[in-house]
Amino acid sequence: MTNRYSKYLTEQQKKGYDARQNTNTVKPIKEDFPRLTQSDLVEDRESLETIKEYMNERFGIDDMADYSDEELVTAYVNNMRRFAAGQSVVTLGEVSWLNKADPDVKTKAGEAYKLFDRMENIFTGKRSTFLERLDGVYDYARAAIFDPTNLVGFGAGRLVASMGAKSAAKIAKGQAIKAVQDKLIQRSAKKGGTLTQEQALKQATEKVMAKQTEREFYNQGMKQFAEAEAKRKIIGKEVGATLGTDMTFAMGMDYAYQHGMITAGKQEDYSPFQTGLTAVGGLIAPAYTLVNKSIRGRDVFTKKDGEIGALGIEAPEVGAGKRLREQQKKKVAEATRGVTKTLDNFWALYANEGVVSLTTKEAAKVGEAQQKALGFKTLSADETSFWKVFVNGNDELGVRGLAQALYENGARWYGARFDGDSFTNWMADVIRNMPKEEIGEFIAKTRSVTDNIPEYDIALRKYKEDVLAIPQDKSLTDEETMNFFANMFVQHYSDAGRRSQVMSSAAQKLSANQRIATTTKELLEADLDPVSAGMQKTIETTNYIQRSVIRNLVTNPGTTALNVIGWYGYSSLQSFTDITKATLYGGEGFLRTLGGGSSEEAFRKGRALLGLQKQKLRNIIDPTTTQQAFLDYLDARPEVGRKMMQYMAGGIETEKALKEMGFDPAQDVFKGTLEKYTDFFQTIYATKAQDVLTKSIEFMYNIEKGLKSKYGMSYNELVRSGNMDELMSKSDFIKIEAKAIDDTLKSVFGKKYGKLDFQNPLKLVAYGIEEFRKIPVVGLSLPFGQFFNNTVAFMSDYSGISIASSVWNRKNYFQANKVLKRKYLEQVEKQSEALKNKAIRKGERTDPDSNTGKAIKELSSEAKIQQYINENNTIKYTEGDVRESLIKGAIGWTAVWMKSSQEMKNIDEGLAWDQERDADFLTGQKGAALTTKQYDYPESLFKYAARVVAHHRRGEEVPAETGKVFWDVFGLGQFDRSLGTYERGLGNIILGVTTGELDSFLSDSAPTLFGEAVSTVGAGLTRPLDPINQMVALAEGENYVNVDRRQGNKYFNRSMRYVDKIFSGLLPEQIEKTSATSNEPKGSGASKILGYREVPKQSYTERMFNMIGRPNWRVGFFGDIPKADAKLNQRLFYELEQAAKTAFLVKGFKDMSTAKKEKVVKGLLERAKRRTKESFKNSVLVSDRELELMYSLDKTYKDSVLRKAMSDINMDEDLDDLNENQLRLLRNYIRSNDEYPKRVVGEL
Helix, strand or coil: CCCCCHHHCCHHHHHHHHHHHCCCCCCCHHHHCCCECHHHHHHCHHHHHHHHHHHHHHHCCCHHHCCCHHHHHHHHHHHHHHHHCCCHHHHHHHHHHHHHCCHHHHHHHHHHHHHHHCECCCCCCCCCCHHHHHHHHHHHHHHHHCCHHHCCCCCHHHHHHHHHHHHHHHHHHHHHHHHHHHHHHHHHHHCCCCCCHHHHHHHHHHHHCCCCHHHHHHHHHHHHHHHHHHHCCCCCHHHHHHHHHHHHHHHHHHHHHHHHHHHCCCCCCCCHHHHHHHHHHHHHHHHHHHHHHHHHCCCCCCCECCECCCCCCCCCCCCHHHHHHHHHHHHHHHHCCCHHHHCHHHHHHHHCCCCCCCCHHHHHHHCCCCCCCCCCCCCCHHHHHHHHHHHHCECCCCECCHHHHHHHCCCCECCCCCCCCCHHHHHHHHHHCCCHHHHHHHHHHHHCCHHHCCCHHHHHHHHHHHHCCCCCCCCCCHHHHHHHHHHHHHHHCCCHHHHHHHHHHHHHHHECCHHHHHHHHHHHHHCCCCCCHHHHHHHHHHHHHHHHHHHHHCCCHHHHHHHHHHHHHHHHHHHHHHHHHHHHHHHHHHHHHHCCCCCHHHHHHHHHHHHHHHHHHHHHHCHHHHHHHHHHHHHHCHHHHHHHHCEECCCEECHHHHHHCCCCHHHCHHHHHHHHHHHHHHHHCCHHHHHHHHHHHHHHHHHHHHHHHHCCCCHHHHHHCCCHHHHHCCHHHHHHHHHHHHHHHHHCCCCCCCCCCCCCHHHHHHHHHHHHHHCCCHHHHCCCHHHHHHHHHHHHHHHCCHHHHHHHHHHHHHHHHHHHHHHHHHHHHHHHHHHHHHHHHCCCCCCCCCHHHHHHHHHCCHHHHHHHHHHHCCCCCCCCHHHHHHHHHHHHHHHHHHHHHHHHHHHHHCCCCCEEEEECCCCCCEEEEEEECCCCCCHHHHHHHHHHHHHHHCCCCCCHHHHHHHHHHCCCHHHHHHHHCCCCHHHHHHHHHHHCCHHHHHHHHHHHHHHHHHHHHHHHHHHHHHHHHHHHHHHCHHHCCCECCCCCCHHHHHHCCCCCCCCHHHCCCCCECCCCCCCCCCCCCHHHHHCCCECCCCCHHHHHHHHCCCCHHHCCCCCCCHHHHHHHHHHHHHHHHHHHHHHHHCCCHHHCCHHHHHHHHHHHHHHHHHHHHHHHHCCCCHHHHHHHHHHHHHHHCCHHHHHHHHHHCCCCCCHHHCCHHHHHHHHHHHHCCCCCCCCCCCCC
16 A cells, blocks of 8 residues: 555554455545644645645735745644634635635645645644644634634624624535535546445545544533633633533534534534534633633732732722712712801892892893793893892892802812703702701791792792692691702703803802813803704704714724724834833933932833733723723713713714704604614624723723823722812813823724814814715715824824924923913912902001912912913923824834835735735734735734835835825825715816816716715615625625626616625626736625635736736726726736736746836736737627727717717717627717817826
8 A cells, every 4th residue: 555644554554444445435534544743744745735726726825925835834724723613704715715716726625625634633643743732722712712703793793603604614615525526526437437426425525524523622622621610610600601501502503503404415414523613602702701700800810808919900990970979969068058158148138129230231131031930920130130149149239149159168060960961950959959957047048038039939839739749738848948949040040141141150160170161151152142943953954864874884893893903003002102101211210310319200100101001901801890980980070971972983973972963863753763773783783882992991091091190199099089079170180181081082093183273274174174074965075084184193193293293382382381371470460459459448458477468479379370371271282292202203113114024025925015914913923814904004004104114125116106005095095085986076077167168077977976976875874784795695605796886887886785695686687897907706705894804816917016006906997888898807817917927937027126117017018908909809709899999989088079979970879889880980970070079188
């Protein structure tokens, strides 16, 4: 017996094998040959050849990829293990590829699967090395843990994993088995054998699905681990219950699934090993629960009983909102003690009917306003005066009001306590919640003055009898009476005019900080001139559909994944920045120590920044507690909540934000249904959950960082301090909070940069970009302006551009401080003079030790000066901003330089700037799959910059096309490109206005603009259905069609692109898309719904254009006759591919300079296009000649010219419906008439 496995067989195995060859009985392959190791695959030539063929067909890994045999085998084995473990993106990618592969390619895939199944179990096998076994464990664990379905939405992710990946794996195996079966029959026939279909199927099935022992061990190993840990009481009852439930459910579903496959004839026998592997999925959630529970319980990572855990950190404190409200309520209650006595002059004034008269202007404003509750009649001047003086007093009469009394007693308003709260409501609660001993005296005093409030007694009686239903013989309690008085107070100030005049002044006095006072004043005054209800509704109704389109565009698990990737990239870089700052603080402390100075502060800040990284890790591992603490903080600070949650990641308005603008979709049946549709998919795709989760982690990190830097205290210490209200009202804390909000919104690329400020051009431009999406129809061309502004800011930070602006900002900040200080001291001088004069008039002393002298000294103290500066300096600056800008710039360019080494290899392989081979982020091992990173911002930015640097490091010029890419992908070209979605529509209309040829342009462009707008709306609203559409596409198997959406009604096709497979039975026949740069069959690309975008095998043509930076979509024939373009491009590829292959393999194209490459490619493309057109022009097929004529006419003359010429010679058909004779007649007619001009080169 001699074959390639002979050297691995024992003598007994050889005898058994020879004996079996003499019988007709087919035995499982595992008895024929020994199990192979990874090293065997490298050493065995036939095995290596099988792997090379598969890796080339599947991933395009050939000699240009420069993989060593060891690297190739490692990549193959890793990929097969991920496939065997059912990792979603690998499985979806594999089946998408197999669906479109030809029979020969499927045969190669089957051989590769069979070879992998021949490998020995990584644990029970005897021949694998320790490192090979360790690598196997790592591969399977990584496949299970780092599956995107665990990170992207527990709704859609699980749907794909359970419905898509399992079906995909079965289809992939089935197709491979069929290919091997056919090959076995062919071989048997060549040898004169009579192998039946049934025998071939049995052999193929056994070869491709040879018990999958590795899966079995993985399942058993995980179960044994769980049992062992449970015995040690590490896994609690909660985890055990979850484990049992999840595993039982998973196993039951797999058992039912396999029986269904057996019934359908798609599977021979039941496989317990597959069920075992499926059960492993049930271990993932319990394992996560274990970790999460351990952290929440503080028995692993946190401090407990005076001991420090593994990381020495604790969960962020929850209950901040409750504690803050309790502290504020207690302080306000204390402040109301004695307030009745303080108001003695007020009670005396009104008890003696010494009514303060209103001015004519004030009386006019009150006018005929009616009370809206309690049946009051027209207000009198007396009543309005009463409430006005009650709140603010009257200085001329020496009467103090409630606001002044509260202020003197230390009561402060800290802003809205919850959604819908107001200063007026807070004042009413102060009245309601006076101490019991104060209430009786206050009620007695009010009874002496209520004659000034018309029908007060009548209203009080109605309140008692009708509202509270208290019998006549019973009296109101003091609390009920106080509640009535407070309600009267609120009712009076429900009118916007009165509220803005009186309550704004009180709010200014009692606000805990200037920011709240200013905000309150703006909100109160905003009510004075509201937009009319009709106009407001018109504006909202016009914009709602457009907003819904934009919101649904991001309602997709793929977008959720990209948002997480973007946040992870930003957050990681920020952590690197903070770690670098900590290192610099350490160096600063060391130098100060050497110089004999104080180093304690520098070391403290350094330690704090390093400790924060552990805190962030803890917050990530335990997102539940982190989110609870975050939401509790927002409950305590509603204003922060409004700022943080107004926009989701990327700057998309939330449903809550829409309602705050005054529009409630629930009021309209259609819009209410649309809102429920959007909300449903945002929930199952984790769009909202991801937004809250990432903001939670980042905000708690940022607020902790600010507190430790400024006060040396943690967030938990703040919450437990007992004086949260006092600390949170200080201007320093307000700055910390504002920066935390700012940095958090930056991390999710959701910060709003624009402002309608004509004095600031940059903010004005940013405002225009952000608000552009609100322009009807046209706004859909730039729906993500806010995200764009955030990317510009990010580029500025990590490129070092922001260093200059930071230095400039610092200079302006300190200059503004000097101006404000001078202004404040001038005011103090005037106030001091006034205080002295007043004291002199009263005969009081004014020396430094007098009350007046002390008051003057207090006014001019450094604390007061700094407070004034903090409250009035509008320039945002934090100590260390310049240092941080320098660090970020250095980190950015360091990352670019490090990435450029890989980009140099990518250039040699012929990959585009955005393409990357999968690599393990921990071990750095080369992977197999080729993916695009174009949408993975900010990684895409660093990758692009690294490509530019790589060209320089290679000693060559950067291709001109690469420069254009920056404009298209990262620059304002996003605006251009989006307008390009409207093709020549909007651009030609604008050009028509400027040239005076609007009529002509409108006839050409208006339908295009309208069609593209409609298709954008249709596609936007249906994008949430894309995951379902992808699953249907996957199920189509070999019948899947990669649709050419330009053929047919392109606007309709584009509007249906996210549901075209769902409704394929109702749509016209779908035509396969062709390309000028590749003939590689394009699968459905289902993995993109998980944020993973795999790129098919690259042709030599694609590699050639990649090397000069030219996007492949810019290559080929493109006109307004799609069917002509498709045929021409299909032929063009074969012309280009042969020339490109020759250029690479014979002429040394790879080693040419950039300029030489560009020149060669230009000539090659021109010749290929010319030969392609000539072949069509001289073709024996009439259809080819017709297509060439159509294309030439379309590219030579404008649509309006062609329509006019066709009308002149009575041709009623469309251009693409004309036959060859008609086309020639049309061409000759136009050529003979000077009335029909050719297109202008470069014309829109």
